Amino acid sequence: MAHEVRGVVARAKGQPVAIETIVVPDPGPGEALIDVQACGVCHTDLHYREGAINDDFPFLLGHEAAGTVAAVGPDVSSVVPGDFVVLNWRAVCGECRSCRRGKPWYCFATHNATQPMTLQDGQPLTAALGIGAFAEKTLVAAGQATKVNPAASPAAAGLLGCGVMAGLGAAMHTGDVQPGDSVAVFGCGGVGNAAIVGARLAGAATVIAIDLDAKKLDLARRFGATHTVDASAGDVVEAVRALTDGNGADVCIEAVGRPEVMQQAFFARDLAGTLVQVGVPDPSMIIELPMIEFFGRGGALKPSWYGDCLPSRDFPMLIDLYLQGRLPLDDFVTETIALDAVEDAFHKMERGEVLRSVVVL
Numbered sequence: 001m002a003h004e005v006r007g008v009v010a011r012a013k014g015q016p017v018a019i020e021t022i023v024v025p026d027p028g029p030g031e032a033l034i035d036v037q038a039c040g041v042c043h044t045d046l047h048y049r050e051g052a053i054n055d056d057f058p059f060l061l062g063h064e065a066a067g068t069v070a071a072v073g074p075d076v077s078s079v080v081p082g083d084f085v086v087l088n089w090r091a092v093c094g095e096c097r098s099c100r101r102g103k104p105w106y107c108f109a110t111h112n113a114t115q116p117m118t119l120q121d122g123q124p125l126t127a128a129l130g131i132g133a134f135a136e137k138t139l140v141a142a143g144q145a146t147k148v149n150p151a152a153s154p155a156a157a158g159l160l161g162c163g164v165m166a167g168l169g170a171a172m173h174t175g176d177v178q179p180g181d182s183v184a185v186f187g188c189g190g191v192g193n194a195a196i197v198g199a200r201l202a203g204a205a206t207v208i209a210i211d212l213d214a215k216k217l218d219l220a221r222r223f224g225a226t227h228t229v230d231a232s233a234g235d236v237v238e239a240v241r242a243l244t245d246g247n248g249a250d251v252c253i254e255a256v257g258r259p260e261v262m263q264q265a266f267f268a269r270d271l272a273g274t275l276v277q278v279g280v281p282d283p284s285m286i287i288e289l290p291m292i293e294f295f296g297r298g299g300a301l302k303p304s305w306y307g308d309c310l311p312s313r314d315f316p317m318l319i320d321l322y323l324q325g326r327l328p329l330d331d332f333v334t335e336t337i338a339l340d341a342v343e344d345a346f347h348k349m350e351r352g353e354v355l356r357s358v359v360v361l
C-alpha cells in the first residue's frame with residue numbers, strides 16, 4: 001500500500017517551494033518507511049531549489065531529520081517499527097574499495113531507497129540527498145536510519161543528520177583535534193559553530209571564531225569560542241597569529257565555502273598544521289597557492305565530507321553526550337516551524353537570521 005502525505009516540493013529552478021501531495025511506497029527489500037518528526041532547513045535544500053546541485057526537478061526537499069520507523073522491508077533487521085532514528089545521507093555499502101580498505105566513512109557507493117517517491121500523477125521525485133524529509137513520511141535505505149536514544153528531542157536530534165554532524169566531525173574526525181590544540185574556525189553558521197563545539201569536546205585549549213557578522217561571533221562565544229575575530233576589520237591571518245603566540249593555529253577549519261576564506265585558513269596555520277575544508281564551494285571557484293608555501297608549511301589539507309562521520313558509530317554516541325548535557329544540540333535550533341514555512345525559512349537563512357529553522361511535524 002502506498003501512502004499519500006504532504007511534502008515540500010521544488011518544481012523548477014528558483015521557484016518558491018510548495019506543499020504537494022506525494023506518494024510514498026511501502027518499503028521493499030533493504031528499505032525503511034519513516035514517520036518524520038522533525039527536519040532542519042539546511043543551505044543545501046536551498047541549493048537544490050536554485051538548481052545549483054543538479055537539474056533533476058522536481059525535488060522533495062529536507063534531509064536533516066529524525067523520526068520513528070513505521071515499517072521495514074522483508075529483509076531488514078537493523079531497525080524495527082517504533083525505533084527512534086536519525087536519518088543520514090551516507091549509508092555505507094560495506095563492499096566498495098574504500099569500505100574494503102577499512103575506511104567506510106569515505107564509502108564510494110552509499111545506499112538510498114530503490115523505489116522512487118512520486119507526485120500524484122506518478123512523476124518521480126528526486127529526494128534531497130536521498131532523504132526527502134520535509135514530508136510526513138519518507139522512504140529511505142534501512143542503513144540511512146540510525147537508531148538513537150528516544151529520550152532526545154526530535155528537533156535537536158535531527159540536526160545530527162547534516163550540518164551539525166559535518167561541523168562536529170570536521171573538528172573531531174577530519175581535523176583530529178587533540179587536547180591542548182589551538183583551533184581556528186572560519187565562518188560561524190550552524191556548521192562552524194558545531195566545529196567549535198567539536199573542538200571543545202576534543203579538548204582544544206584555544207578556539208578562535210572568525211566571522212563577518214557580529215551576531216554570529218556572539219553565538220560562537222556561547223558555543224565555547226575562547227576568542228573571536230571580526231573578519232571585516234583587518235587582517236584575519238595576523239589576528240589568528242596574534243592569538244597563538246605568533247605561530248598560527250594547529251587546525252584551521254574553513255566552514256564558509258569561499259576561496260578567499262580558504263586562503264586565510266591556509267596561511268593562518270602553524271607549521272605542520274591541518275587545514276580542513278568543510279564549506280562547500282561552487283564549481284566555478286578556483287584556489288591558487290604558491291607551491292613553495294604548500295611544501296614549506298607542511299601539514300595537511302583535508303576536505304571533510306559529512307565530517308568523515310560513520311552514522312552507526314557517531315549518532316548514538318553524540319545523542320548520549322547530548323542527553324548528558326555535554327553537547328548543546330538544542331542551542332542550534334533557532335526556531336521550530338510548520339511544514340508550510342520552509343520558503344520563509346530560506347529567506348531567514350539568506351539574511352543570516354537563524355542557525356537552524358526546524359520543521360516539526
Ligand SMILES: NC(=O)c1ccc[n+]([C@@H]2O[C@H](COP(=O)([O-])OP(=O)(O)OC[C@H]3O[C@@H](n4cnc5c(N)ncnc54)[C@H](O)[C@@H]3O)[C@@H](O)[C@H]2O)c1
Nearest residue numbers: 166187188189190191211212231256257278279280305306
Ligand atoms: N562538508 C559537508 O558535508 C557539509 C555539510 C553541510 C553543510 N556544508 C557547508 O558548510 C558551509 C556552512 O554551512 P552553514 O549552514 O553553517 O551556513 P551559514 O550560511 O549558516 O554560515 C556561513 C557563515 O559564514 C560567514 N561568512 C561568510 N563569508 C565570510 C567570510 N568571508 N569570512 C568569515 N565568515 C564568513 C557568514 O556570516 C555565516 O555566519 C556551507 O558551504 C554548507 O554548504 C558542508
Ligand SMILES: [Zn+2]
Nearest residue numbers: 093096099107
Ligand atoms: Zn562502501
Ligand SMILES: [Zn+2]
Nearest residue numbers: 042044162163
Ligand atoms: Zn544539509
